[in-house]
Amino acid sequence: MLGxxxxxxxxxxxxxxxxHDFFVWLVVKQVNTFTVxxxxxxxxxxxxxxxxxxxKERVFIGQDLY
Incomplete structure (x- = not known):
């Protein structure tokens, strides 16, 4: 049962x-899709x-970068 x-x-x-769909539709209507x-x-x-x-922290966990 969902809470x-x-x-x-x-x-x-x-x-x-x-x-998202609505705003993408608005943008694509006014601007070229490739530009977006x-x-x-x-x-x-x-x-x-x-x-x-x-x-500040190491991004690649498990790899020695230094």
Whole structure:
């Protein structure tokens, strides 16, 4: 039997997915799809690089990097 937490998380997930689909539809309607892919992948790559270079703890667990 599902508890209230699972039902609330499922509802939030469904709403987030719906908002995502709506906003992607709005963006793609106004901007070229290839441009959106390039921008989002560039921002994601930049974020991951910043995370790797500025994270204080070791990111690669189990590997000796030094």
């Amino acid at each position: 209230m937490t699972e039902i609330a998380l499922g509802l939030m997930t469904a709403l987030a997915w719906g908002f 892919l390039i921008v989002t992948n560039s921002i994601g790559t930049l974020g991951l690089l910043l995370l790797i270079f500025y994270w």
